[in-house]
Amino acid sequence: MEFFVISLLNGVSYGLLLFMLSSGLTLIFSMMGVLNFAHAAFYMLGAYAAYSFGLKLGFFPALFLAPLVVGLLGALVERYGLRTVHRYGHVAELLFTFGLAYLIQEIVKVVWGLTAVPYRVPQVLDGPLFIVYSTAFPKMRGFMMLVALLMLFAVYLLLKRTRIGLVIQAALTHPHMAEALGHNVPRVFMLVFGGGTALAGLAGVIGGVAFVTDPSMAASLGPIIFVVAVVGGMGSLAGAFLASLLIGIIQSFAIGLDWSLGGFLGAIGIAVNAQTPLYSLWKLQLSQVAPMLPYLLLVLMLIFRPKGLLGTRAD
Amino acid sequence: MAGIPSKLRYRPLNLARWLIWGLAALVMAALPQLFTQGFAITLMSQMGVAIVFALSYNMLLGQSGMLSFGHAVYSGLGAYVAVHALNLAGTGQIWMPVSLLPLVGGLGGAFFGVLFGYVTTKRSGTTFAMITLGIGELVATCALMFREFFGGEGGITTDRVIGKPFLGITYGPGVQVYYLIAFWCLVSMALMYAWSHTPLGRIANAVRDNPERAEFIGYDTQRVRWFTLIISAFFAGIAGGLSTINFEIVTAENVGALHSAYVLIATFIGGVGVFFGPIIGAVVFTFFVVALSGYTNAWQFYLGLFFVLMVMYAPGGIASLIMMQVQLIARKRFRRIAPHYLAAGASGLLLLAALILTVEMTYQVSVDSADGTLMNLFGVKFDAAAALPWAVTIGLWIIGGAFFNITRKRVARVWSEIHAEFLQARA
Numbered sequence: 229m230e231f232f233v234i235s236l237l238n239g240v241s242y243g244l245l246l247f248m249l250s251s252g253l254t255l256i257f258s259m260m261g262v263l264n265f266a267h268a269a270f271y272m273l274g275a276y277a278a279y280s281f282g283l284k285l286g287f288f289p290a291l292f293l294a295p296l297v298v299g300l301l302g303a304l305v306e307r308y309g310l311r312t313v314h315r316y317g318h319v320a321e322l323l324f325t326f327g328l329a330y331l332i333q334e335i336v337k338v339v340w341g342l343t344a345v346p347y348r349v350p351q352v353l354d355g356p357l358f359i360v361y362s363t364a365f366p367k368m369r370g371f372m373m374l375v376a377l378l379m380l381f382a383v384y385l386l387l388k389r390t391r392i393g394l395v396i397q398a399a400l401t402h403p404h405m406a407e408a409l410g411h412n413v414p415r416v417f418m419l420v421f422g423g424g425t426a427l428a429g430l431a432g433v434i435g436g437v438a439f440v441t442d443p444s445m446a447a448s449l450g451p452i453i454f455v456v457a458v459v460g461g462m463g464s465l466a467g468a469f470l471a472s473l474l475i476g477i478i479q480s481f482a483i484g485l486d487w488s489l490g491g492f493l494g495a496i497g498i499a500v501n502a503q504t505p506l507y508s509l510w511k512l513q514l515s516q517v518a519p520m521l522p523y524l525l526l527v528l529m530l531i532f533r534p535k536g537l538l539g540t541r542a543d
Numbered sequence: 544m545a546g547i548p549s550k551l552r553y554r555p556l557n558l559a560r561w562l563i564w565g566l567a568a569l570v571m572a573a574l575p576q577l578f579t580q581g582f583a584i585t586l587m588s589q590m591g592v593a594i595v596f597a598l599s600y601n602m603l604l605g606q607s608g609m610l611s612f613g614h615a616v617y618s619g620l621g622a623y624v625a626v627h628a629l630n631l632a633g634t635g636q637i638w639m640p641v642s643l644l645p646l647v648g649g650l651g652g653a654f655f656g657v658l659f660g661y662v663t664t665k666r667s668g669t670t671f672a673m674i675t676l677g678i679g680e681l682v683a684t685c686a687l688m689f690r691e692f693f694g695g696e697g698g699i700t701t702d703r704v705i706g707k708p709f710l711g712i713t714y715g716p717g718v719q720v721y722y723l724i725a726f727w728c729l730v731s732m733a734l735m736y737a738w739s740h741t742p743l744g745r746i747a748n749a750v751r752d753n754p755e756r757a758e759f760i761g762y763d764t765q766r767v768r769w770f771t772l773i774i775s776a777f778f779a780g781i782a783g784g785l786s787t788i789n790f791e792i793v794t795a796e797n798v799g800a801l802h803s804a805y806v807l808i809a810t811f812i813g814g815v816g817v818f819f820g821p822i823i824g825a826v827v828f829t830f831f832v833v834a835l836s837g838y839t840n841a842w843q844f845y846l847g848l849f850f851v852l853m854v855m856y857a858p859g860g861i862a863s864l865i866m867m868q869v870q871l872i873a874r875k876r877f878r879r880i881a882p883h884y885l886a887a888g889a890s891g892l893l894l895l896a897a898l899i900l901t902v903e904m905t906y907q908v909s910v911d912s913a914d915g916t917l918m919n920l921f922g923v924k925f926d927a928a929a930a931l932p933w934a935v936t937i938g939l940w941i942i943g944g945a946f947f948n949i950t951r952k953r954v955a956r957v958w959s960e961i962h963a964e965f966l967q968a969r970a
Contacts (some may be wrong), residue, residue, distance in 0.1 A: 263669045309855065316858045318612050322672060323811065326612075327851035330804065332782035336904060340908045431818035447800065451680045455674045461671065516688060527662055530674060534665060 231488035235481045236442035237360075237451025241369045243476025245374035245438070248431035249449070250456040250468040251383065258463035259400050259420045261318060262310065265325035268450030270425040274298045274432025275441045276340055279347040287350035287437075295429035299502030301508035306418045329446065337443045353437075372434050379430065380469075396420060439534050448505035455522045461539020470537050475522050544665035558699025564733065571725040575718050584717040590829045591724040592785045595731045597810045597821035597828075599778035604807070605815035606739060607771045608751030609664075611671045613679025614779060614806050616659065617652040619798030620682070622692065622779025625787040626701050633705045641703055641714050645727045645784035652780020656773040664768035667754065671768075679803055698794030701787065714788065724785050731778055736818055738774060747771045805832075808850050814860025823861050840910070841902050848898075876961045883957050887950035893943030900936040904928075 245532055253267045274294050282289035305328065313320045349368050356364035387393040398406040399416045407413045439445070460467030529536065566632040574587055596618055603609040623650035631641040639647065693699070712719055738744050746767050750756040754764045787793055796802060805828070809956045813824020835842035857864055871877040889948045900920070907918045907927040918927050925932050 263673065309851075312855050313858070318669060319608070320854060320858055322610060322669060323807075324851065324854045326804075326807070327847060327854055330808075331844070331847035331851055334841065334847050337910075338841050338844055338906050339909055340661065352957075389907065405653075451676055455677055458670065458673055458677070520681060520684045520688070523677045523684070524675065526677040530662060530665060 230363060233360045234365065235484055236514040237365055237368065239365065239477030239480035240473060241373045241476075242296060242480055243473035244373050245431055245435055246453060246470035246476055247455055247469050248376050248379060248434070249428055249453045250460070250472055251465060252427035252452055253457055254460070254463060254465055254468045256421055257457065258380065258465075259396070260310075260417055262321045262325065263454075263457075264421075264424070265322060266305075266329040266332060267425070267428050268446040268453060269329040270298050270428040270447040271432040271435065271449065272441075273301070273332060274429030274442070275347065275436025275445065276336055276345070276432075277429065278433040278436060279340075279345050279441055281372030282347070285511075287353075289338075289397025291433050293432075293480060295426040296431050299422045299426025299430070302428075303418050306421035306427075310421070311414065323324045329450070333443055333446055340443075342443060344440050347441040348435050349437050368438050372438055375430070375434055383427075392419075410525045450534060451524050459536055460524055461536030464536070464538045467536055467538030475525065478521055478525070478531070479518055482514050482521055485514040487514045488512055565584055565730070568615070568729055571729060572722075573910060575721055581717055584721050586829065586833055588717065588721045588724050588772075589788050589833070591721070591728040591824050592782050593783065593806075593809060593825035593829045594807050594822050595728055595778060596782035597731060597813065599775045599782060599827040600736050600806045600810045601815055601818075601821040602735065602738070602747075602771060602775040602778070606744065606751065606822070607747040609667065609768060609772070610807075611663075611675040611803070612672055612800070612807070613675035613677075613682070613803050614775075615800075615802035616679050616682045617656055617776035617779035617787070617804065618783035618806075619793070620655045620783070621648035621652030622783030622787045622793045622797050623699070623775075624648060624654075624780070625784035626699050626793045627652035627692075629701045629703065629787065629812060630699070633702060641705060641788065642723060644788055645781045648787065649777045649781040651775055653777035656780075660769050660776065664765055664772055667764070667768065676800075679798075679800055682798050683795065683800060686798050693795055696795070698792050698796075700792045703788050703791055720789055722758060724789065727781060727785055732822070733782055735778060739818060743770060743774075775934060785938075808846065809896070812850060812853055812860055814862025816859050817862040817866065820860050820862035823865075823917065827861065839906075841906050844902060862913020871961065878963075880954065880957050880961065883950065883954045887947065887954050890943055890946035890950050892903025893939055894947055895945055895946070897939035898938055900932065900939065904932060904936070 231265060249267060249271055253264055253363055256262060256264050257265075277297050278290040281293050284342050285293070309328070310321060313324045344535035353367045355367055357367040357370040358365055385393075387396060395411050396416060396419075397405065398409075399411065399413050403413050406416075424426075435449075436445070452475065456471045457476070460469070461473030548636070565836050571591075575584055578587070598616075600611070600614050603611050603614070604923070628637070628639060629641070631637045631645055632641075659678050661931075663671060663678055666674060687695065703720070714720055714723065723832045746757065746762055750762070750764045750767045751760065757767070758764055783793075783797070786797070808822045809824045809828035811824070812828060812833065813822065814820025832842070835845060853860065859866075868877065871880060903918065903920055904927040
């Protein structure tokens with residue numbers, strides 16, 4: 229029971245962090261048809277920016293400043309980079325963001341160094357929030373969930389209840405009509421790209437504290453949020469939410485379990501030992517294959533349900 | 544078409560093609576005689592491997608419109624199959640000459656192409672790109688899990704000198720390895736060129752340009768993509784087998800995301816639109832990686848910046864830039880634009896100097912600050928923490944930027960003038 233509750237809490241908080249990233253990615257994709265390969269790189273920039281601001285101003289001002297700076301940077305990238313390559317088509321856009329991801333990673337290495345920076349949890353958020361049976365649930369994790377839920381709520385209000393949200397939705401489905409009605413659709417695109425990267429930056433501020441802030445953080449998280457986007461269904465926000473939670477929970481449960489195929493075979497009466505053929509496959513524990521599970525899920529999803537959980541189109 | 548007798552077909556001897564391929568073979572044979580240092584031989588061997596790999600990648604990206612982020616999976620797994628085969632041959636459990644090892648790697652690559660390709664080619668476009676990324680990560684995580692096959696962190700080592708020498712060839716010296724690689728490189732190049740003229744190659748182009756119409760005339764686009772991917776994986780596996788012979792070690796890095804990124808960057812820099820583009824890309828890329836990584840720790844930054852600039856301003860790669868000049872030279876207009884090129888190039892050099900100064904000084908101050916802030920760049924010693932070098936750098940940025948802006952516009956103006964003349968001449 230204790231294991232179940234703690235794993236569930238950890239999974240949900242990790243899943244919410246994934247959603248902070250995948251929501252921006254999905255928003256940008258459904259709007260501009262651009263898969264922002266550099267999304268995780270903006271997440272990393274958010275973490276590093278918050279670390280640098282935090283040294284001077286403290287954690288909470290940085291929590292607001294870093295996403296702002298990252299969002300501004302994202303808007304500039306859209307205006308002066310992405311818009312230039314837009315006329316060459318989607319492959320060129322994808323290549324551009326891919327190159328950008330690579331470039332940002334190298335810039336981070338040049339400016340902040342190759343090793344992890346000491347970006348620590350602020351004192352207010354240090355320590356346990358509550359204790360389940362005998363395991364402590366850290367305050368930082370709780371804060372992570374709180375910020376993610378607030379962000380989710382804010383994005384929902386912005387898209388559904390404001391005039392800007394209305395224009396964004398119109399530009400999403402009928403860009404030409406929105407333009408004909410006098411809305412500056414390219415500027416809306418810039419806003420969405422800036423907003424999406426700001427969300428990634430916010431996730432970085434939180435994720436950088438909760439995990440490690442080093443130059444490989446983008447490369448390790450990047451593929452997972454693409455998995456989320458595909459599994460949830462390309463361009464579906466609700467799908468991204470479900471897939472984020474699903475992957476978060478699967479991973480946190482898998483890490484804590486030492487089940488293996490060999491153990492299962494042993495339980496049903498087939499003895500497995502070092503002489504059995506393919507022993508290296510049977511002896512693998514679930515906790516060892518945990519990093520592999522999201523990608524396995526992706527492959528299975530593509531075979532059995534190519535449009536994703538809540539997606540509407542197969543391509 | 545079946546009714547037309549074959550002897551009525553008009554098929555003249557394509558002299559230029561024979562000349563170019565003959566020349567390529569001659570150059571590859573002559574290179575080790577001109578550059579005899581061990582360093583040059585190693586570099587050229589690496590280039591040969593990179594050429595095969597980049598061409599196999601362009602089969603997907605350039606000729607079939609499939610942007611893959613996980614091509615290293617096929618070359619890497621091919622290399623693993625090859626290294627195990629070589630080790631088995633070394634202990635005498637199977638018979639296999641080293642010269643045929645690339646074929647073993649190729650078959651290994653093709654096998655995994657059949658397996659993974661079935662899943663990845665179900666979709667096209669952006670989703671295909673993401674699935675290849677997912678498969679790449681899947682294999683990369685597997686590589687650290689199954690130690691028996693992948694050898695864990697240390698990888699699997701081997702020895703390419705096995706059996707009795709055949710006609711004095713042991714593959715001990717680097718030159719012999721170079722010639723083996725050059726041979727396989729030339730054969731693969733010719734085969735891949737021939738492939739682009741087969742019905743499958745042509746239909747792959749059609750699927751790239753307009754999948755809907757390709758389906759309307761009765762082709763299963765998924766199957767076309769799958770078959771193309773299998774053949775591409777075969778040649779990637781050959782590249783993997785060659786790198787096994789060259790380095791005598793295969794590690795998890797060979798299947799990793801960075802390796803996939805490199806082949807993408809190399810191919811794109813060379814140019815995806817023309818057959819010889821990736822060859823240029825592979826040669827330039829390998830040279831820069833080997834040369835730059837000796838001089839600066841920030842070489843990956845320069846590489847990334849170069850790639851992004853190419854995507855933004857020269858999406859056809861180096862090959863397209865060359866083709867543009869060839870067109871000018873052929874029509875005797877190159878002389879008119881050459882001085883403007885020189886001016887733009889000179890101001891571009893100022894900007895490059897400013898960039899290098901900025902990056903290297905930042906690096907010295909942030910990363911290497913433990914060694915002090917004194918540094919040596921192009922033979923000039925200075926303090927990266929002092930104000931003067933930074934002032935010089937900012938000055939270079941401003942002056943270079945201003946000049947480049949002017950000269951760039953001039954090049955564009957003369958270029959469009961010449962093009963207007965071409966159009967007039969045609970009309």
